[in-house]
Amino acid sequence: MVRRLLSRVPLNYKNVLRPIGRVDIDIELCKGCHFCIEFCPNDVLVRSGKVNRQGYEYPIVDPNRADACVACGMCERVCPDYCIKVSDHIYVPVVEGVK
Ligand code: SF4
Numbered sequence: 018m019v020r021r022l023l024s025r026v027p028l029n030y031k032n033v034l035r036p037i038g039r040v041d042i043d044i045e046l047c048k049g050c051h052f053c054i055e056f057c058p059n060d061v062l063v064r065s066g067k068v069n070r071q072g073y074e075y076p077i078v079d080p081n082r083a084d085a086c087v088a089c090g091m092c093e094r095v096c097p098d099y100c101i102k103v104s105d106h107i108y109v110p111v112v113e114g115v116k
């Protein structure tokens with residue numbers, strides 16, 4: 018057991034891939050609660066400053082943070098109106114220090 022623990026090696030980040038998620042939002046279903054913005058761990062979603070046909074301010078993916086989405090699916094899970102669909106679309110090497 019001790020021998021197995023000592024044989025552990027640090028993670029080589031160059032060999033680890035992480036997903037960059039694609040987030041699709043049905044803005045007309047949105048009720049503007051902004052739970053998705055609050056719960057995103059990587060600050061990918063922001064207020065759009067625009068309203069849908071029901072008068073609710075819907076979120077958008079921050080154009081400067083789109084690559085920070087790790088496809089965790091949290092925004093999809095917390096949305097009470099099922100407006101969000103998250104999918105993985107590419108995988109890239111993990112770079113230390115990138116959030
Ligand atoms: S959680 Fe859903 S309903 Fe709430 S702001 Fe986000 S997309 Fe709209």
Ligand code: SF4
Binds near residue numbers: 060062086
């Ligand atoms: S999938 Fe995760 S990281 Fe991507 S926008 Fe939703 S909550 Fe943020």
